[in-house]
Amino acid sequence: MDELSLFNYVALTALAIFFAGVLIITFVVILCTMCKEADERLERRAAAPSPPPPPLQLDVVLPYFPYAGRGDGSASEAAACAICLGSLRQGQLCSEVPACRHALHKDCLGMWAKTKGSCPLCRAKIGVQGSDGVV
Ligand SMILES: [Zn+2]
Numbered sequence: 001m002d003e004l005s006l007f008n009y010v011a012l013t014a015l016a017i018f019f020a021g022v023l024i025i026t027f028v029v030i031l032c033t034m035c036k037e038a039d040e041r042l043e044r045r046a047a048a049p050s051p052p053p054p055p056l057q058l059d060v061v062l063p064y065f066p067y068a069g070r071g072d073g074s075a076s077e078a079a080a081c082a083i084c085l086g087s088l089r090q091g092q093l094c095s096e097v098p099a100c101r102h103a104l105h106k107d108c109l110g111m112w113a114k115t116k117g118s119c120p121l122c123r124a125k126i127g128v129q130g131s132d133g134v135v
């Protein structure tokens with residue numbers, strides 16, 4: 001009798017451990033599946049089409065300097081900015097188109113170069129890397 005009850009006890013314990021194990025494994029598998037699904041959802045969200053690239057914006061950094069006349073003796077002759085049609089006065093910050101050396105207001109040319117990419121006067125290309133417009 002005692003042996004039988006001991007056997008029953010061991011069998012029940014083993015069964016309990018077995019079911020506990022199965023339960024834990026099932027739980028882990030379900031958890032893993034959920035994790036994987038969540039990961040895949042996250043990945044899908046990350047791989048979602050990124051916002052379209054911004055419109056053509058040339059990252060042009062032009063050298064600028066305070067305007068000091070033509071420098072060839074005709075400094076008295078006021079030059080005009082072809083973009084805002086204002087005159088270029090001495091000391092105003094100006095930029096040159098490196099390719100053609102046309103001088104314009106720094107801000108005017110900066111805005112212009114970002115959208116147009118060429119000199120407003122002669123359509124020379126602005127912002128060609130490598131041609132460091134040393135003033
Ligand atoms: Zn201007």
Ligand SMILES: [Zn+2]
Binds near residue numbers: 097102121123
């Ligand atoms: Zn030009």
